[in-house]
Structure formats: C-alpha cells, structure tokens
Amino acid sequence: MVASRLLNAMLRTRQELEDIEARTLAPYAMASRASRGRRFPEPEHPIRTVFARDRDRVIHSAAFRRLEYKTQVFVNHEGDYYRTRLTHTLEAAQIARTVARALGLNEELAEAVALAHDLGHTPFGHAGEKVLNELMTPYGGFDHNAQSLRTVDWIEIRYPNFRGLNLSFEVREGIVKHSHFQDRPAAQEFDASTYPCLEAQIVDLADEIAYLAHDVDDGLKAQMLSVEELNASALFRESAAAARAASPAAEMRVLRYQIVIRMIDAMSTDLMTNLAGELERSKIRSVEDVRKAERVLASFGSAMGPKVEEIKQVMRDRLYRHYRVSRMTEKAGRVLDALFQTYMTEPRQMPEHVLARAERYGEPISRAVADYIAGMTDRFALDEYRKLFDPNERV
Template identity: 55%
Template sequence: MRYTREQLLELEDRALAPYAMRAAATRGREHPEPESAYRTPFQKDRDRVLHTTAFRRLEYKTQVFVNYEGDYYRTRLTHTLEVAQVARSLARALGLNEDLAEVVRQRHDLGHPPFGHAGEQVLAELMADHGGFDHNKQSLRIVTWLERRYPGFRGLNLTWEVREGIVKHETVYDLPSAEGYEPQLRPTLEAQIVNLADEIAYNAHDLDDGLRSGLLEPRMLAEVELLAELARELDLDLERLGEFDRRVFIRELLGWMITDVIEATDAAIARANVRTLEDVRRHPEALAGYSAAMAERMAELRRFLYTRLYRHYHIVRQVAKARHVLERLFAAYTRTPEMLPPTVQQAAEEEELFRAVCDYMAGMTDRYALEEYARLFDPYGR
C-alpha cells in the first residue's frame, strides 16, 4: 500500500496534538512550485537541507575539538544528527510534528563557520563595520540565497515555518533577531523544543567528549549536583569511571533531561490552557522548558562545562590558533581579492567584497581553513 501526500497529511492531522503545526497549514514557499506526490512540505524541506553542500561540510566543522584532534569527537554534523534525534523524541512524546522539528534542527548549524563559536566570534568582530555576522542569520542566508540548486530561484525555497524556526532559534548563548518573521510572536512548539534539544545534546555530549579526551576527570563530576545524583542513582564510582560506565552515564543523563522537558512542557501547556497553535504563538513566554529544579541544575552544569572544559588551556590554545588563522585569511582576502576563487570574486562584484569574503570563510571547514592558511603563508606550501 502506498501513501500519497494527501493521505500523509490526513494521517498527520489525526495523530498530532491540537496545538501542533500541521504541514497542510503551512504559509507556503516564497516561490510557488508543485509539492511532492509522496512527501509532505516539511518532509520535502528536510530532504532539501540534507542534500546541501553546507550540510555536508558540517562533518569537518568544530563542535568543541578541532577536526585534527581525533576521529571520535563530535563534529557539527554528528551534533546536528544527535540534536535531531532528541528533537524527534520530544516531538513524538508531546504530539508535535516530528518532520518540522527535524528540519528546523538540521538547518540550524548550517551557518556555523569553522572552529566553532571561536570562529563565529572572530567573523562577528571582523564584520562589525560591514553588516555583522551571526550564524542564525547566516543559516537563513544559506537556505534563501547562497545555495543554488534550482533553476527558478536562489536558495532552497523552504516553507515559511522552517525559515521562522531558523531566525527564532534561541538558547542561553544565542539570542535571535526575528525581523520579518513576526518577532512579537512565539515560534511553533516544534521550534521551541529544538532550542532545548540543542542544549540537552551539547551539554551531554560535550561532557562525554571532555571525559574521553581526558580534559575532564570523572571525579570532577561530583562538583555538579545533577551529575553527582545521577552517579548515586546508577551506583557508579566517579573515582573509577570506566569507558562502559561513561557510556551508561551519558545515556542516562540524556534520558533524565529529555524526560524532564517532556513532563515540564506538558504541564506548562496544561497550565496555560493552550488548545491551538495560535495560543502557542501568543503566549507571553516559551511553553517548552525544564522544570524549575532542572533549570537550576542545567545552569550549574553549564557553568561547570564553561570553567572546566571550554576554558581549559588546551581549548583556549585551539581558540587562539583559530583566531590567528581566520584573522590572517580575512586580511589577505580583503587586501588582495584577486587571490580569491573566481566564484567568490564574482560574488564580490555582485554584492560587496567583505560580505563575499565572509560567506566564503563561513563555508570553510576546519581542515580547509588550515590548508588555505598553509597555502597562503607557508613559503613552502603549494
């Protein structure tokens, strides 16, 4: 038996909670085009993002550890896939649209430059007098302008709700500017849970990578009440945490956080008497969130990761190297644009040199940026 798009939309309508976003109710695409015969609009969007050059490049972009540090650490690509899994789990438990949650998650990190948040900070500083740089806006720029895959328009021509989810992505570290996408209103619950899925995944998996690398020692976990309590619950000795025990610990930590979000968000929806998508959008605060107790514990975990991992001298050295590489590349390209590839030179003529250079550098992987640095500044480089 096969299912047409119309049948899939009917199944979706019957299965979802009344406040979920239905693909049949999308505000549509900027450029009219026929929909797929056997995919909903959000499924089509997911597939379009998956096949972009920008998505493939995430494989060699930093999450915490630069690509050359080893093959076992998270990259932007594996982080994106892990967040998508968390988002789908949250969406399914809350009766939300899994396809929308997945595609909103897939596209979020497309705009990240090489070397993680260090790279974003450097580009933001270098572009301060030329329109600025923000990875959320860069993600939107990629899917609406930079990717060229269709003859009738630039970009991917994604649905309005997916684009809204891009510009309204919000975490402790990312505060959005939603100009042009009803900034006075909340995004869909699907977009809201992606914000939480992002934080859940990077807290758990950065902790995992920190332990694997040796930059974090298991005994340090006792400094965080959430982690100490989980160790007691699992009867694990943090003085002798082996590899298998570490895997169990991280898996159960994810489970604790996901369960808390599901239960806390469901309770918030009930308290607010939310019955429609319009209720979600007009609610003064985000409905998706942690319980009060978990929110405090997550804040403590973030502080722990910042002081113990992200500010570890080894990571600080990586950040300093990244800054040096990107600053020198940017200066060389803008001073001598003739050394840029022809496609980038053409983009500079069509728009503006600094923005073209920024787009080019933001699209680089860690490996490509380091190779380009060697080509330009190593006297023996080819």
C-alpha cells in the same frame, strides 16, 4: 502492470499523510497542510509532506555535508572519535524527534529545523564565530543563526529558477528564531514579536541537551575533565550514581556512556513533562496560542533548570576554558583573522565564483568574504592559511 497497480495502491500519498497528521497530532502542533508555504511557489510533492521535503533538502545540501569537518569543541584533526558539528546536529535532531513524538508535535518539522540550525556555523566552532563577528562589526556583524538562514535562502545553489533551498516559512522561521531572536535583524521578516511554533522551540532545548551530554563524554574521553570536577554538578552526580547502581562491575568506558545516556534521559524527560504541564496551565490549544504566548513555552522545570545551569558553569570553568581548548581557540582566531584581512585587502585571492556572485548581485565584499569563510571546514581553513602564508606550500 498488476504489480505496478498494487504498488501504487500501497503507497501513501501526501494527502493521506496529511490526513494522518490531522487525526494524530496535538491541536497545538504545526500541521504540514497548514504551512504558510514557500517564497517561490512549487508544485507539492505527491508522497512527501512539505516538512519532509524540507528535511531532505537540508540533508542533501553542501552546507550539511561540510558540518562533518567543522568543530564542535575539539578541532577535527584532534581525534576521529570526537563530536563534530555534524554528529552534534544529528544527536540534537534525534532528541528533538523524541520530544516531538511524545508531545504529539510534528516530528518532521522538528527534525528539519534541528538539521538546519547550525548550517551557518563557522569553522572552529564558537571561537570562529566570535572572531568573525568581531571582524565583521564594521560591516553589520556576523551571527551563525542568521547565517544559517542566509545559507538556505541564498548561498546554496541547487535549483534553476531560484536561489537557495526554498524551504517552508516554518522551517526558515525556526532557523532564525533560535535562542534569543528578538533583536536579530534577520528575524524581522517573521514578525519578531511572535514566538515560533513548538517544534522550533524544542529544538533550542534539544540542542542544549545534546551538547551538554556529549561535551561531558568527549571531555572525559580527552582527559580534559575528571569525574571529580564533574561531581560539582548534581545532574552528573545523580546520573553517575544511577549508572553505578545499575552496573556496579562496569568498566569506566561503559560507565561513561551509561552516565551520558541518563543525563540525556533526565533532561529530555523533564523537558517533555514540564512543557506538557505548561501547555495545560496556559490553556494552549492552537499554534496561534503558541505564537501569541508572549514567552517561550518550552523550558526545563523548576528542579531541572538550576541543575542544567550548574553543569553549564562546570563545563565553562573546566572544559571550555581548559588550556588545550584555549590554545585551539587562539589558533582559530589567528587563522580566521589572517584569512579575513587577506581577502579584504585583495579579494581576487578568493575563487572567481565568489567574486562573481558579489559583483552580480551587488553584495559588499565584506559579506562575500564572511560567506566564504563561514562555509569553510576546519581543515579547508587551515589548508587555505598554509597556501596563503607558507612559501613552501603550493597555491
């Protein structure tokens, strides 16, 4: 009994954690107790803030687990050490947390948005999204940001009294107001004329920082990029020079990691520094000021911005259009096209629960097909393709 009372006295309650936020967060940070709440009211958790609870719900979702076997650039079976959509998400979340902490923002909100931002991604990365969007054009199109929101709002089924994960307004808004959101129909619920809180804005940049750095790493590792090609980028050249100066005798494998570390550090530091200056110049003093700023406040500085665009172009020219990536892209397109056409022609080839959901809620078959395909991992899509089209494969 004494031990139990002592333990309870040591535990921080949700109210105490919210008090700590009130004392330590910047005035333009999104405080947990100021959340607009959930679509379906729920009792507050005794020891977790609203955004910590959102983060945990995302991590425990089926969609989050499936990211482990979804493509980032390289299809999953190309090699166990390449980044997947899951490892990319974790790397982006860590960068977002670091930036949020340095600026006095709400780390838990930034992390929750980062962990959820790719839940709606198709198998086979952006190639899969491009194909599925083309196939869905007559039926309203497909966008992975909107699909991420649909995943947490509708597709995940974990609670008895409502569909979805019932995340907070701010996390849901951060998911759908990712990148260029003004023309995204799903963003209209959140007033597309306003900008999301800073925690969501920095996730956009953390996403860029993570994928640029790790695609360089994976591209070099796969020997689909060379140092000579990457030297066309000032960001790479400068990071490589600093790495060699610090460790002139290091082997290439270690040097590669050191270059990537310096790239991440350079971009993250620039983002933090530039955003801090922008907040001061624009006299941002509250979350409402952020929302009504009429522009994105989080961006790279005038020197770093062109360097980031430069390395993006190098990656587009040298990695994303590499013949091996093109082969994977075309293969992915053929697989998803065949699956889509087959399910649309005969929907009963999908599992019964998919059809039952569409019938119960009056959803178009096209959207049910898109949901089913978007939720697939790379290997599940390939297995399904074999089962449908290989006469020697068991169904």
